[in-house]
Amino acid sequence: MKKHLRGILGLTTALFLAAGMTACGNGGGGEGGTEGGGGGEASGKIAFLMPDRASTRYEQQDSPLFKAKVEELCSDCEVLYQNADGDANKQQQQANAMITQGVKVLVLDAVDSTAAASLVSTAKGQGIKVVTYDRPVPDTPADFYVSFDNKKIGNLIATDLVEKLDADGDTTGGVLMVNGSPTDRAAQLIKEGANEAVDASEHEVLASYDTPEWQPSKAQDWVAGQITQFGDKITGIVAANDGTAGGSIAALKAAGVTPFPPVTGNDAEVAAIQRIISGDQYNTISKPIKIVAEKSAEVAVQLLRGETPEADATLFDTPSALFVPTVVTKENVKEVIFDSGIYEASEVCTGEYKKGCDELDIK
Numbered sequence: 001m002k003k004h005l006r007g008i009l010g011l012t013t014a015l016f017l018a019a020g021m022t023a024c025g026n027g028g029g030g031e032g033g034t035e036g037g038g039g040g041e042a043s044g045k046i047a048f049l050m051p052d053r054a055s056t057r058y059e060q061q062d063s064p065l066f067k068a069k070v071e072e073l074c075s076d077c078e079v080l081y082q083n084a085d086g087d088a089n090k091q092q093q094q095a096n097a098m099i100t101q102g103v104k105v106l107v108l109d110a111v112d113s114t115a116a117a118s119l120v121s122t123a124k125g126q127g128i129k130v131v132t133y134d135r136p137v138p139d140t141p142a143d144f145y146v147s148f149d150n151k152k153i154g155n156l157i158a159t160d161l162v163e164k165l166d167a168d169g170d171t172t173g174g175v176l177m178v179n180g181s182p183t184d185r186a187a188q189l190i191k192e193g194a195n196e197a198v199d200a201s202e203h204e205v206l207a208s209y210d211t212p213e214w215q216p217s218k219a220q221d222w223v224a225g226q227i228t229q230f231g232d233k234i235t236g237i238v239a240a241n242d243g244t245a246g247g248s249i250a251a252l253k254a255a256g257v258t259p260f261p262p263v264t265g266n267d268a269e270v271a272a273i274q275r276i277i278s279g280d281q282y283n284t285i286s287k288p289i290k291i292v293a294e295k296s297a298e299v300a301v302q303l304l305r306g307e308t309p310e311a312d313a314t315l316f317d318t319p320s321a322l323f324v325p326t327v328v329t330k331e332n333v334k335e336v337i338f339d340s341g342i343y344e345a346s347e348v349c350t351g352e353y354k355k356g357c358d359e360l361d362i363k
Contacts, residue, residue, distance in 0.1 A: 043076035044105075046300050047098035051111040051135070051184075052086040054214045055243055056269060058109070059083065061289040066107070069297035077301065086213040088112035088183070095119045099126055105300045108142075109133045113185035116140075129303040133296050135186040138316040144309055145320040146296045148287040150186045154193025156327050157264040158238050160283050162201040164262050165236055173235035174204035176226055178219050178248055180240040182210040190240045190266070198238065206230050211244050219247030220254075227255045237263040242272035242284055249280050268328060273337055273348050276330055277356040286336050287325040295321055334362050 048066055050058040067079045080098055084091035088111040098106060099122070106123045108130060110116035117139035120130050130142040165171070175198060180187025187210070198205055207230075209222045219239070226234065234257075239245035245265035252260050262282035265272045275281035299309045299321070311319030328336050337343055349357035357363070 043074065044304055045078045045080055045098075045101060045103040046070060046304065047095070047103040047106040047108075048079050048081045049091060049094055049098070049106065049108050050081070050083045051091065051109050052213060053083060054086060054216065055241065055267060057267060057289055062109075062293050065290050065293035066297050069294040070301060073297060073301045074304070077304065084111050086111060086215075088115045091116070092119055095123065099123060099128065103128060105129045105131065105303050107131045107133050107296055107300055108137070110135050110137055110184075112183040113137050114139060114183065129300075131296055131299055131303070132318065134292065135184050136189075136316050136318070138185055141317040143303060143318075144299050144311070145315055145318045146292050146299060147186065147320070147322060148285075148292065148325045149322045150189035151193040153266055153285050153287070153325050154190035154195075154240070155197050156193075156325065157266060157283055157285060158194035158197035160327050160329070161236050161238055161262055161264050162197055162203060164282060165203060166201070170235040170261075171202055173230075173233040174206040175236040175238055176206055176223065176230075176234055176248075177208035178223065178237060178239040178244045179208065179210045180244065181212060181214045184214070187214070187240060194238050194240070203235070206234065211240070211247075214241060214243055216243040216247035216250075219244040220251045221247075223248045223251035224255065227251060227257065232257075234261050236261045236282075239264050239266075241266040242269040242281075243267075245281055245284070246271060246275070249275065268337065268342065270343065270348055273328075273333060273343065274353045276328065276333055277348070277353055277360065277362070279330070279356075283327055283329045285325045286328045286342065287323070288342055291323055295323075330360070334360050338362050 050062060063081050070077050070079050082094040084094060091111045106128050113135055116137045120137050120140040120142055123130050132142040132145045134147050136145055179191040207226050211219045237248045239248050242265040245263050248263050260280060265281055265284035268284050268286045272281055272284045276284060302309045311321060313320045313322045326336055338345060345357060345362050349362060
């Protein structure tokens with residue numbers, strides 16, 4: 001329980017820091033939360049480019065939260081939103097179109113972290129400020145990077161799983177590593193953190209897989225094959241996000257595996273919280289999208305004003321704001337997810353999940 005409390009304290013600190021950033025109105029020079037000059041009136045177009053729809057978060061959370069915060073801070077700013085549907089070439093075309101439309105700041109969650117280097121270079125060459133969002137672009141420094149600490153995420157979910165296996169005495173088999181997309185540098189950071197946690201334990205890695213485009217169906221197909229090969233030797237599954245966790249769990253159900261080995265996740269999607277309540281998924285990561293979406297909006301508006309946003313870290317030669325996430329299990333799901341207001345019970349406790357919610361006093 002101590003590690004959950006530490007995560008909550010870290011998240012509280014992140015919320016405090018995000019709330020303390022300087023708001024941007026329609027005039028005056030900026031002070032606090034900035035370094036250097038600038039301070040002109042904010043106006044203009046801001047591009048917000050998201051990578052895919054394999055995760056529901058981009059359409060349901062990131063985009064509306066980012067737009068709302070920009071509108072709050074800058075009434076004369078316009079947000080142009082596009083989703084690349086997992087296609088790096090399509091994202092490049094979208095970025096080019098945004099440049100043609102005269103955007104002044106480009107906020108980018110890259111489909112392919114390597115391919116996006118040329119996109120960042122092109123935008124910066126046109127005098128456009130670039131904010132990398134959630135996924136870093138290592139080869140070309142952006143003007144700012146906003147994310148949760150992805151390596152920490154991988155380490156937290158895998159450490160929590162290892163502790164669960166140790167407590168249960170499950171040391172005779174091994175774990176599957178269902179990683180994220182091989183073209184996503186954030187996924188590789190999650191993978192590094194998860195591998196470090198498992199490597200430091202007594203648990204063997206039976207097999208590891210980088211899931212193309214984070215597709216749950218591809219994770220499901222791969223896990224199905226591993227079940228055929230390893231059977232009951234699979235004592236746990238380290239899935240890098242809730243989509244790959246859902247695919248892994250679907251494979252376990254299709255194979256009639258019972259009881260389920262614990263499966264990790266990340267993103268705290270509604271479906272994942274439902275699976276945690278029902279016992280199908282062991283953990284996920286709560287990283288409220290509101291934090292990174294609103295912080296990115298603040299940074300974008302500051303850059304639009306000619307200000308230098310204040311960083312708390314540097315990653316890949318890019319000034320960064322990295323927030324600390326929280327591990328969520330059935331033990332603390334009520335406190336972290338519902339008592340804090342991330343989700344309402346009415347959003348999650350539907351149909352077959354109502355009974356589990358009632359047992360956890362989630363109302």
